[in-house]
Amino acid sequence: MELESSWLLHTLYAFCFILVFIIIVSPRFALFLYLLLLKLWCNCEICDAYLNLSWAKSFDNLCDWYAHLLKHSPTKTIPIHVLGNIITANPENIKHMLKTRFDNYPKGKPFSLILGDFLGRGIFNVDGDMWRFQKNMAGLELDRFSIRSNAFEIVRCEIEKRLLPLLVSFSGKEDGILDLQDVFRRFSFDSICQFSFGLDPKCLQLSLPMSEFAVAFDLASKFSAERAMAVSPLVWKIKRRLNIGSEKKMKEAIKIIDILAQEVMRQKRVKGFSTHKDLLSRFMRTVDDETYLRDIVISFLLAGRDTVASALTSFFWLLAKHPEIGSAIQVEADRVLGPNQEPKSFEEIQQLHYLQAAVHESMRLYPPIQFDSKFCQQDDVLPDGTFVKRGTRVTYHPYAMGRMEDIWGPDCLEFKPERWLRDGVFFSENPYKYPIFQGGFRVCLGKEMALMEIKSVCLSLLRRFHFKLVFPCHCTPRFSPGLTSTFRDGLLVLVREKLTQPSHRNYMVHVD
Numbered sequence: 101m102e103l104e105s106s107w108l109l110h111t112l113y114a115f116c117f118i119l120v121f122i123i124i125v126s127p128r129f130a131l132f133l134y135l136l137l138l139k140l141w142c143n144c145e146i147c148d149a150y151l152n153l154s155w156a157k158s159f160d161n162l163c164d165w166y167a168h169l170l171k172h173s174p175t176k177t178i179p180i181h182v183l184g185n186i187i188t189a190n191p192e193n194i195k196h197m198l199k200t201r202f203d204n205y206p207k208g209k210p211f212s213l214i215l216g217d218f219l220g221r222g223i224f225n226v227d228g229d230m231w232r233f234q235k236n237m238a239g240l241e242l243d244r245f246s247i248r249s250n251a252f253e254i255v256r257c258e259i260e261k262r263l264l265p266l267l268v269s270f271s272g273k274e275d276g277i278l279d280l281q282d283v284f285r286r287f288s289f290d291s292i293c294q295f296s297f298g299l300d301p302k303c304l305q306l307s308l309p310m311s312e313f314a315v316a317f318d319l320a321s322k323f324s325a326e327r328a329m330a331v332s333p334l335v336w337k338i339k340r341r342l343n344i345g346s347e348k349k350m351k352e353a354i355k356i357i358d359i360l361a362q363e364v365m366r367q368k369r370v371k372g373f374s375t376h377k378d379l380l381s382r383f384m385r386t387v388d389d390e391t392y393l394r395d396i397v398i399s400f401l402l403a404g405r406d407t408v409a410s411a412l413t414s415f416f417w418l419l420a421k422h423p424e425i426g427s428a429i430q431v432e433a434d435r436v437l438g439p440n441q442e443p444k445s446f447e448e449i450q451q452l453h454y455l456q457a458a459v460h461e462s463m464r465l466y467p468p469i470q471f472d473s474k475f476c477q478q479d480d481v482l483p484d485g486t487f488v489k490r491g492t493r494v495t496y497h498p499y500a501m502g503r504m505e506d507i508w509g510p511d512c513l514e515f516k517p518e519r520w521l522r523d524g525v526f527f528s529e530n531p532y533k534y535p536i537f538q539g540g541f542r543v544c545l546g547k548e549m550a551l552m553e554i555k556s557v558c559l560s561l562l563r564r565f566h567f568k569l570v571f572p573c574h575c576t577p578r579f580s581p582g583l584t585s586t587f588r589d590g591l592l593v594l595v596r597e598k599l600t601q602p603s604h605r606n607y608m609v610h611v612d
């Protein structure tokens with residue numbers, strides 16, 4: 101018996117050694133072997149197309165292929181066997197996961213492992229008591245009162261002192277091509293840092309390169325998403341253990357992020373946090389653990405930066421393709437706020453129903469978070485009859501849902517804000533039909549803040565500038581892998597100041 105077990109052990113060691121050797125010497129060959137094994141395991145049409153990448157011949161993005169498959173599935177649910185993933189675009193299933201059987205669909209261990217290095221024990225990556233604690237604390241800071249009094253001012257200031265001067269400086273230059281996606285990322289990063297930490301990274305300052313931290317943040321997000329898309333966790337786990345390839349780069353990126361997070365906390369301590377009302381001060385008064393505080397900081401940055409920037413990017417892309425909708429937004433703003441007036445309060449923005457409809461419509465077609473997964477804890481059956489085995493990953497797919505006739509009617513592919521209005525008044529949709537901010541118990545805490553930010557930027561920019569797309573506007577965007585949706589080539593525009601507007605060059609006098 102002893103002999104047998106030692107033989108087994110040796111065989112296992114030999115196997116691991118060969119595996120590691122192959123991965124180091126030829127990662128491509130290792131991947132080939134691995135794909136071959138998977139193919140032997142499942143050879144159905146979908147898995148085959150996934151493994152061969154043959155879907156890419158007909159679709160620009162993986163999400164477009166999924167949307168196509170889901171649209172043609174009678175239950176609006178598909179399995180990807182080789183990924184151990186069930187993907188659904190069925191609102192009943194989504195309600196089941198997010199509300200009715202919420203306890204059976206946590207984020208789960210596999211995900212906290214995938215995102216653990218980047219997000220640690222931050223709110224996006226935990227379940228149970230730790231999640232409840234962070235949610236309650238953050239909820240106090242993200243309520244309507246706080247947005248009304250604090251966030252609105254931060255956003256207005258960021259727009260007037262930085263965003264407008266930046267655009268004015270580019271306006272009219274023949275070679276003045278600007279990447280609006282990059283601008284929006286800087287803008288939302290400054291805003292969320294000021295709101296969450298009471299500190300200003302000044303990313304949007306004229307002519308500054310994107311901070312090292314922001315670049316590291318993007319890389320960590322990209323590599324985390326790649327882990328989530330991998331056919332098996334084994335590959336990234338071995339690469340991490342050996343500190344090679346993308347895992348090595350990810351480790352370096354996370355090191356930079358950690359340094360910044362520590363710096364944020366150091367500055368906070370110097371400034372004092374006992375009376376400050378920002379989110380971090382609130383947490384620092386209760387939590388002692390530095391690493392836990394770091395995780396909380398990172399999660400809120402991720403929540404507030406990339407999502408808002410993504411929503412703004414696709415909104416401006418759609419507005420450039422549909423100038424009539426931009427005009428309708430301005431007509432409404434002139435009627436409600438007065439000609440050429442800026443909104444003076446959060447409440448005034450709330451009165452702009454057409455704008456609210458346009459923002460929702462834009463995110464219906466281009467959700468900042470295109471899909472979101474949970475892990476099933478106990479065997480279950482979804483409302484559409486799909487059996488879910490314990491441990492299976494279940495993903496709901498807002499991007500595909502926005503393209504489904506069954507949900508939005510035959511004009512589902514059109515950008516039509518009117519679908520959100522009844523007698524000119526905005527009405528919200530069932531969150532399981534429109535899970536852009538998720539729904540149920542883990543609904544987004546920053547929804548009101550995000551909407552206020554997006555609408556404020558839209559009003560200020562549309563009033564003052566024309567944006568011309570540098571690339572033809574008929575092609576669909578290509579997305580980069582990441583936790584939030586990002587245009588792979590950015591959003592390159594030529595900016596022109598509108599002649600009918602008073603000059604805003606005075607904004608350029610001084611920025612910080």
Ligand code: HEM
Nearest residue numbers: 235403404407408411468469536537538542544545546550
């Ligand atoms: C357009 C912008 C936004 C969109 C589309 C969005 C969407 C979402 C989604 C889909 C989730 C669920 C994620 C998951 O559980 O895996 C979520 C959660 C969350 N969001 Fe947002 N978000 C946006 C902006 C913001 C902002 C600006 C903040 C904060 C300032 C924020 C704070 C949060 C927090 C704290 C959670 C975790 C809630 C929980 O787990 O209970 N979000 N958001």
